[in-house]
Amino acid sequence: MSDDESSPLLSAATKKSKAAANESHASGETTPLLSSTAETPRYDGEQSEPDRDTAASIRSRHSDAAQQQQQKKKKARRWPSFIAMGILGIIVVAIIALAFIVPDAVQEYAKQAAVLEPTNLSLDSITTDGVKARIQANFRLDGSRVQNDHVRRVGRAATWVANQLGTEETRLAVTLPDYDNVLLGSAVVPPLIINLRDGYTTSFDFVTEIAPGDLDGIRAIANEWLDGQLGSLRLRGVTDLTLHSGLIPLGTHNIAESLVFEADKIPSMPAYNITRLNVKDVPAPGDKKSMMAEVSLSAFNEYPVELNIPELAFEILVPGCNDETYIVVADAVTSEVLVKPRADVDVDVHGLINELPESLTRACPNTNSSPLDLLLKQYMHGEPATLYVRGSSIPDGNTPRWIAEILSSVTLPVPFPGRSLDGLIRNFSLTDVHFSLPDPFAEPGDPAANPRVSGNALVTAGLPSEMNFAVNVTRVRATADVSYKSKKMGELNLKKWQAANSTRVEAKKGNEATLKIESRIEEAPLNITDEDVFSDVIQTLMFGGKPVQLDIKAAVDIKVVTALGQLILKDVPAEGKIPVKPFSRGKGSLxxxxxxxxxxxxxxxxxxxxxxxxxxxxxxxxxxxxxxxxxxxxxxxxxxxxxxxxxxxxxxxxxxxxxxxxxxxxxxxxxxxxxxxxxxxxxxxxxxxxxxxxxxxxxxxxxxxxxxxxxxxxxxxxxxxxxxxDLPGDTPEERSHFIRDATFHFFSSTATFTLVSPLHYNTLYVDYVNATALYNHSHPVGRILHHYPFQAPPGKSQTPRLPVEWSVGSVGYDAVRKAIGGKLKLDARAEVDIRLGNWKERLWYEGKGIGASIQL
Incomplete structure (x- = not known):
């Protein structure tokens, strides 16, 4: 940019603006209307109840609710500010430049030495054709700013001689040379008198009527500015200027002067804070309900601008499935706003949502997410979710048409501060747990191919104070990491929706309200990812004799029903613990x-x-x-x-x-x-x-x-x-013996035994018996040696008579002889060959306390 197109008229003002900004809230081109994640919104906790009249008023206007509309309105008002300052600067420079015989040197002197300090710009009134603005500013010539010594000397001499200059009432047209000379606006400037001597200050205080020019051109500049593509702005003023110095007329001159505003000199969106946010249900016609959002904003006005902004209506939009489509979701109205110079500005916004458009909840092509899903995902992860605001196409009846046309054609992107839901879910527990082992016939990737867990899930979620509307959770699903002692053990994947119900628990003693959510989880696959950690858990449960605390960190999808219908909140973060009681009562005892x-x-x-x-x-x-x-x-x-x-x-x-x-x-x-x-x-x-x-x-x-x-x-x-x-028998002792009783035939030297087979369907064969009967645990009675097989069918059976070789002369033999006709308790030691189908095995057997009948 050349020096002759620089803007010294605004330099002092710019410095003051920067100083004010540093003392309060710094703002830049990218400063959002609503606070960013770094600027956490502050909610003062106070809530004002929207009544039926407010909701009805918004519905009747079909206007949009958006918290950020306020900023857009202020933006619309700044174009008259640009025009007013530009008009004043152009006229002052032109007066000086045209008043002298040496116009080149004086013109250069005027451009470099002129210092214009706006002290106040207030909006006197809004008319059907434009606005009446009161402009207050100080003007002086500062020769020290002129670098060329010759120009400085000539300029100081000329201005000292002329002393002062005056103008008649002048109409000035401001165009945009870089936009095909589109008319930005025009203004009527009353007669002015300017002191030209170096260092002397002239104070201006006048009211001028500013009329907007080509609205399409204004909209084009506004959109470039909002998109961050406006690097500089060059204004060109054209007027017929009538001058005089004292009583000496200097004639009428047609002049054209240009001023350039660099990007960093163009006013930017101010930073703001959300001081109150309250969302609640409100009645709607036909026994229905709508949802109303009440938002209070506070922003600092760093400029010397004062104006009253009337109630305005807006539409709130969200991005559609592509960057070129927007979906209207709400109507909003703002309160009347009083803007004071270099002071906080408070704005109240009421937004009304009657229903959720189908295009908002329908999945975008080739994806599983709807525009609403994407918006909520950004919000719930603490990221600014971009909303869009534009003036209502059906404005309030008191809004001049030229303002409505500008606002309704400019779409303003507004980052809405996200709120991280980390910590929203306070407790997550699982009781009445049921485990299912993997199905060996399940296909890879099938949930049944993993261990599965069922149980009753109980979730306690905190409700933010601004959520004052009815909400009912109907279904949940989740994916979760399961850890033990801070080490991940596996993943719990509940892809299928599970039925749920919720109960709101109102706040008590300053605590926030909570939502108690209950759901029965069925067959949630548990994929073990670390066998070492899993082994530690099993070992503790089996042999530790104490409970195990498993940590769970989940991303939960929740279906909720509100006054607007059913919504799905995806990937809500949740953390909790699952207490698992030990498998055994005693240490290592099963x-x-x-x-x-x-x-x-x-x-x-x-x-x-x-x-x-x-x-x-x-x-x-x-x-x-x-x-x-x-x-x-x-x-x-x-x-x-x-x-x-x-x-x-x-x-x-x-x-x-x-x-x-x-x-x-x-x-x-x-x-x-x-x-x-x-x-x-x-x-x-x-x-x-x-x-x-x-x-x-x-x-x-x-x-x-x-x-x-x-x-x-x-x-x-x-x-x-x-x-x-589990053998047949009347007593526990009987049910534990395979040999129930025996009968010894004394004269034939044989014995038979009653056997109870543990097999219910198969016959057991005894191919060989080598047994010794004992009396009183140690005294031989006799020996049985049998080489021929016999059967032991299911249930009770009798063996054939087996030969007995008596131990004649032994204590056992004498006991048997004395017990003829009675019974004895005998022990037995034996080696037997057992055959079952094709399987054969030689076993040994020891039996004690076998009841034996002794017969002749």
Whole structure:
């Protein structure tokens, strides 16, 4: 920009404006009308109730409610300010330039030495054709500002001689040379007298009528300014100026002068604060309800401008699916605003939303989000959500048409301060928990391919004080990270909507109101991502004997019903804890499981294995229930794998769980010769009634498709007493013995035994017996050696007569002889060959307290 187009007339004013701005609120081109995230809105907490008249007034005008309209109105008023200051500056320079014989030097002197300090600009009145503005300013010539010595000397001499100049009433037209000379406006300037001597100050105080020019041109400049594309603004004033110096007329001259406003000299949007925000339901015609927002704004006016802004109507718009479409969502009216120079300006706005347009809630093409979703997402994450404001196309009847045309054609983007919802949800808990293991037949990616959790979710959410409208939560869904001791364990993914209900709890003792949300979560997939953390949790639950606190951090989608209809709030942050009670009462004790075997059925046999099914009764001592679609575990004893067990499609409830079908395969050869030896010992001890235990352990393929979960579970051995067989009998002692009684025939030296088989559907064969009967635990009675097989069918059965070799002369023999016709309690030690299908095994057996009848 050349020096002759610079704007010294505004330099002092600019400095003062900057000083005022530094003392109060700094503003720039990008300063938002509404406070940004950095400028957290301050709500004073006071609430004024909007009545039916306010809502009806807004509806009748079909005007828009937007908190930021106020700024737009002030913007519209600043164009007369530009015109007024520009007019005054152009006339002063022109007067001096045309008054002298040496116009070039004087003109240069006038441009560099002239200092114009606006002291006040007030709006006297608004007319149907424009505005009447009162302009107050100080003018002086400061020769020290002129750099060229020759120009400075000539200028000072000329102005000292002329002393002062006067003008007649003048009409000035201001155009925009860079916009095809569009007429910005015109003004009538009354007669003025200017003191020309260096250092002397002339005070101006006059009222001028300013009429807007080409409204299309004004709108074009306004839009460039709002878009941040207005680098500078050049004004050109044209007038016929009649001059005189004292009584000496100097004639009438046609002049044209230009002034350039750089971008940093053009007034910017002021910063503001939201001092009050209240949103509530209001009645609407037809027993319906609308929603009204009451907003109070405060901004500092750093300029020497005073004006009264009448009530104005606006439309509030939000971005559509693309940058070129906007959706009208609300009508708003502002209160009358009194603007004082360099003082705070307070504005009250009432906005009314009657309904949500379908275009606002409908998903945009090729996306799953609607314009409303995008707007709420920005707001809830604390980011400024951009709203748009424009004047109503149906303005108030008192609004002049020229103002309405300007405002209705300018769309102003307004960043509305977001509010982070972090901490909005105060508590998140899960009770009555039910676990489901993965379905082995589920396809990859199917939720059923992960462990699943069900339970009653209870959420307590804080309600901001400005939310004073009815809200009902009807559905929820969420994705959540589950952590233990600050380490992420897995992800809980509830993609399907779950039914919910909510209850508002009113504020008490200064606390804010809360919303209690209850929902039943069904089959939420839990994806274990860290097996180490999961192992720590399982270990604590199984052996720690104390509760575990799991931390949950979730992004929750919430369906809410309001007076405007149903809304979806997406990705609401939520944090909470899930207390998990221990699986066992005592440290490391799982005796409360109390497993007991009912009926047994042999499904298949081989030379080294038996595949069987059993109905097992167990007791669930925990507070949790579970569904087990499929799980395969190894059965161990003394560290050797002896077989495997499979459970399918089982629901574990609290307390007693009878008749759980378990498929097991007994195959000690899986661990080689040591395993076979351990297997024989275990069965022998078990059949003999010894206290035995087995260990159940998960392995890499326990749950198909869940290697992380399986590896975590495989770190733990679940050891408990071997399940007791449920044999027929009247007493617990009878139900624990395979040999119920025996009959010894003294003269024939034979014996028969009553056997009770644990198998309900299969016949067991005894191929070989080598047994010794004992009296009083240590005195031999006789020996049975039998090499021929016999059957042990299901239930009770009698063995054939087995030969007995009496231990003649022993204490045991004498006891038997004396008990002929009576009974004795005998013990037995035996080695037997057992055959079941293709499976054969030699076992040992020890029985005590067997009731034996002694017959001749």
């Amino acid at each position: 005796a409360d499981l109390a497993p007991k075997v009912g009926s047994l059925r042999i499904l298949d046999t081989s030379s080294t294995s038996i595949t069987l099914q059993a109905l097992v009764n167990v007791t669930n001592p925990t507070l949790y229930t579970a569904h087990v679609p499929f799980v395969n575990v190894h059965v161990l004893n003394n560290g050797s794998v002896l077989g495997e067990a499979i459970v399918e499609n089982v629901d574990i409830v609290k307390g007693s769980n009878p008749g759980i079908l378990v498929t097991a395969k007994w195959e000690p050869s899986m661990s080689g010769q040591p395993g076979q030896h351990i297997g024989r010992e275990l069965i022998s001890q078990y059949l003999s009634g010894f206290n035995t235990s087995i260990t159940v352990k998960a392995h890499h393929e326990s749950i198909p498709g869940q290697p992380i979960l399986c590896d975590a579970l495989s770190r733990f051995n679940l050891t408990f007493p071997a399940p007791k067989l």
